[in-house]
Amino acid sequence: MTAKALLARAAQWLPALVVAAVVIGLWQGLIVAFHVQQFLLPRPSAIATTFWSDRHELWPAGWYTFKEALGGFAIGSGLGILAATLVGRFKTVGTALMPVFIAANAVPIVAFAPIADAWFNPFSPHSKMAIAAVLCFLPVMVNTLRGLQSSSPRQIELMRSYAASELTIWRRVRVPTALPFVFTALKIASVLAMIGAIVGEYFGGATSALGVLINSDAQIFQFTTAWAGILTASLLGIGLYLAVAVAERGVVRWAPRAQGS
Amino acid sequence: MSAPEQTVVSVEGVTKTFAHGNVTALQGIDLSLAPREFVSLIGPSGCGKSTLLRVIGDLLEPTAGRVTINGKSAREARSDGDYGIVFQDAVLFDWRTVAKNIALPLEMLGWDRQRRKERVAAMLDLVELNGFADHHPWQLSGGMQQRVAIARALAFEPALMLMDEPFGALDEMTRERLNLELLSIWEQTENTVVFVTHSIAEAVFLSTRVVVMSPRPGRIAGAIEIDLPYPRTVETREDARFFELVTRVRELLRLRGEHLLPEEEAALE
Numbered sequence: 001m002t003a004k005a006l007l008a009r010a011a012q013w014l015p016a017l018v019v020a021a022v023v024i025g026l027w028q029g030l031i032v033a034f035h036v037q038q039f040l041l042p043r044p045s046a047i048a049t050t051f052w053s054d055r056h057e058l059w060p061a062g063w064y065t066f067k068e069a070l071g072g073f074a075i076g077s078g079l080g081i082l083a084a085t086l087v088g089r090f091k092t093v094g095t096a097l098m099p100v101f102i103a104a105n106a107v108p109i110v111a112f113a114p115i116a117d118a119w120f121n122p123f124s125p126h127s128k129m130a131i132a133a134v135l136c137f138l139p140v141m142v143n144t145l146r147g148l149q150s151s152s153p154r155q156i157e158l159m160r161s162y163a164a165s166e167l168t169i170w171r172r173v174r175v176p177t178a179l180p181f182v183f184t185a186l187k188i189a190s191v192l193a194m195i196g197a198i199v200g201e202y203f204g205g206a207t208s209a210l211g212v213l214i215n216s217d218a219q220i221f222q223f224t225t226a227w228a229g230i231l232t233a234s235l236l237g238i239g240l241y242l243a244v245a246v247a248e249r250g251v252v253r254w255a256p257r258a259q260g261s
Numbered sequence: 262m263s264a265p266e267q268t269v270v271s272v273e274g275v276t277k278t279f280a281h282g283n284v285t286a287l288q289g290i291d292l293s294l295a296p297r298e299f300v301s302l303i304g305p306s307g308c309g310k311s312t313l314l315r316v317i318g319d320l321l322e323p324t325a326g327r328v329t330i331n332g333k334s335a336r337e338a339r340s341d342g343d344y345g346i347v348f349q350d351a352v353l354f355d356w357r358t359v360a361k362n363i364a365l366p367l368e369m370l371g372w373d374r375q376r377r378k379e380r381v382a383a384m385l386d387l388v389e390l391n392g393f394a395d396h397h398p399w400q401l402s403g404g405m406q407q408r409v410a411i412a413r414a415l416a417f418e419p420a421l422m423l424m425d426e427p428f429g430a431l432d433e434m435t436r437e438r439l440n441l442e443l444l445s446i447w448e449q450t451e452n453t454v455v456f457v458t459h460s461i462a463e464a465v466f467l468s469t470r471v472v473v474m475s476p477r478p479g480r481i482a483g484a485i486e487i488d489l490p491y492p493r494t495v496e497t498r499e500d501a502r503f504f505e506l507v508t509r510v511r512e513l514l515r516l517r518g519e520h521l522l523p524e525e526e527a528a529l530e
Binding site: 152154155157158160161162163164168172173176179252253254 | 315318320339340342344345346348350352354355356357365366369370397
């Protein structure tokens, strides 16, 4: 990449960085100016200090929860892609399953968190993985299916003119067409997985888990520590999202890059 | 390619119905193409010309009748890669570069990398797109995309080309230029072509024979031999004989299409 291109890329990020700096600056300034109580909203500088001073507790806790989220993300997304493949390939499977999936989507899945704790050992990471997986499943499944079904009929006809088998058409046309849809879904799921793991931990979990830490800190009025926990969770969530985005760039190389994305 | 058969395409008594026999798209079609013929199918919307093209390509099965290509059944001909097809939109694969799009049928036929590379280079030369090998389809104009589609259809040297309104979505100027290019390619490759179009002028300009179809149900209304000499040039379009033939095709369309809707009439002009 040339220096000019690097500069152009930096310029793209500049507005977002300025907005973030202004928001944090205002947050800090207003709290100091109006003497806002620490338990209502701590200063960003205090959160950052705690994030660093409590790093021996926060970071391993974050890593523990991140692993749960990652496991749930992998299981939920994997099953979502598998289900979409089956539904896309066999019409009868689709007619049987799709209404059920769509109805299930209307269920507030987070409400299942205490029940998932009953199904699995609440102190094991498996219950949190289950919640994260359930949250990830449907968006991945629906988007993948839409992707698999969005090949143009002409492309299929062209492949048939080459006497291509269904499997070849699948591999060379349907899957590549679906990939951008799959990655959009994975980006949504990456964020949902972290939410699922943390919310699951609010209902109990290993003491070394981030959600448990945030919850117990808030109960004993350690709001700055709770906020530092939220910061840790956010950073890990953003990290997973970016990892998916980088993977997308590596796999979906053909797509025209939209300006500023 | 020289086939011993005197007919490349033979369509005998083909009827095609849709919607459980309620819609008759084609009725009793007989058509045969000799090697090196360039035959245009023309007619109003709903006359079944695209359906006929798909039946010839074994992309649709006829309800009755028989299609043979180079003496084989349409099914066998399709598995043997006897024809190349071009649609109205280029139908390129976004995830493949121009070179890889052209190479797709060659990959399907199991050609090795080196042979593919050589042929793709020759094809890019033929459609004058050297230097665009590594571009992606979305970086090309509509006319260039359609040239890639033509290169892809010709890449494995099929004896037969099926073209379904390949220039229908292009502007008039690009269309006329690509008509000339297509003729020059046709003269170089010695193909037999079935060409579906809405444009009378295009049909007359390109073809050795224009087959006029009438709608509901789709039938062949008549055929007109186009005796304009090849190579045809820009001047051909200004030739008195060209206008005469255009008028004859138009009259045949009028005669057989008395029940045309006004917008269909307009589409024929």
